[in-house]
Amino acid sequence: MPHNDPLLVDIGIGECQVTKVLVDTGSLVNLIFRDTLDKMGIDLRGMKPSSRTLTGFNGSSEKMIGTIRLPVYAGDTIRGDQRAARELLIAAVKLQQSVSLINSVAKPIHKKYPQKEENREVHIDEADPTKVIRIGAFLFDEMQSQVISFLKANASTFAWTTSDMKGIDPAVASHELNVDPTFKPIRQKRRKLGPERSKAVNEEVDRLLDAGFIAEVRYPEWLANPVVMKKKNGKWRICVDFTDLNKACPKDSYPSLTSIVW
Structure with missing residues (x-):
């Protein structure tokens, strides 16, 4: 009830x-x-x-x-x-x-x-073999069928590539960092990356530029180095060292x- x-x-x-x-x-x-x-x-x-x-x-x-x-x-x-x-x-x-x-x-x-970590890969678009999702292999057969059917019916909802994410017009919504104005901007000293990591960073920057996710700026007040980590699948994860910028923002109490x- x-x-x-x-x-x-x-x-x-x-x-x-x-x-x-x-x-x-x-x-x-x-x-x-x-x-x-x-x-x-x-x-x-x-x-x-x-x-x-x-x-x-x-x-x-x-x-x-x-x-x-x-x-x-x-x-x-x-x-x-x-x-x-x-x-x-x-x-x-x-x-x-x-x-x-x-x-x-x-x-x-x-x-x-009993909790298990095994996942099952499922193709949800027969016309495009790259559209693969993973669901828990420990789910009951009936629940698996329901989940797969739901995902196949809504396959167009997911962003499979960066070009699928068109973004939101700033007139609708925009965000800005709540930086404490009393903090002096910090320009981190450039760190050298090896050839393999440098190539991964350049490829990621080109990909984000092509998708319109980032834009070039000149003479910024804050400068942060990229951090390149290798994932379990052997690919590179490109992050940014925002340690200094985080210090200038209010702490999240929760x-x-x-x-x-x-």
């Missing part, structure tokens, strides 16, 4: 079952307390260190000790429990250490949805990360 009550679910995280998890669709971060990970027996050697700070609605800030990726399995759904949802929310806001009456961690009897641990 339709309802407006807070939604709570039972989920499995790693090898443990976590009960009464509040679903907040407006949240940009997933928080896990250090003592919770210890109780779950999670190996923290897989955690990536982080020095970022998270600021709450009440203005208080806490430093993160790192980020970690954990498999999550959906379990039974509990609906309409206003009291449990309110207690869980209050406990999270006040950063209470004892939440035994609200949340519990236990070893699961079984996993309802960064979007997989999981943040205090």
Whole structure:
């Protein structure tokens, strides 16, 4: 039945079952307390260190000790429990250490949805073999069929090449960086790239110029070096070192990360 009550679910995280998890669709971060990970027996050697700070609605800030990726399995759904949802929310806001009456961690009897990383490649346009998408191979056959049918019916919606993305007229929408005017612009010293990386950068610049994504400017106030990284498929990923520019912009108090641990 339709309802407006807070939604709570039972989920499995790693090898443990976590009960009464509040679903907040407006949240940009997933928080896990250090003592919770210890109780779950999670190996923290897989955690990536982080020095970022998270600021709450009440203005208080806490430093993160790192980020970690954990498999999550959906379990039974509990609906309409206003009291449990309110207690869980209050406990999270006040950063209470004892939440035994609200949340519990236990070893699961079984996993309802074993998570796998395998993907299945599907051609969604018989006339163009380059139009290939990947879907989870662990999906049920019926769901796979529904997803594939939907994608084939809407194949023209996707941008398969840069030329397919025509952009938006600035009269409709435009964005600008919120740079602090008190910061002095920084021109990074040019870094030398090897022949292979230089070729990859030139090809990427030409591709973006042809697509109209970038334009040449002269005597800019900010200068940043390209950063060239090799992807798993052997191709080059072209990025830009915006470290200095990021320092001149206001910090995002609610960064979007997989999981943040205090």
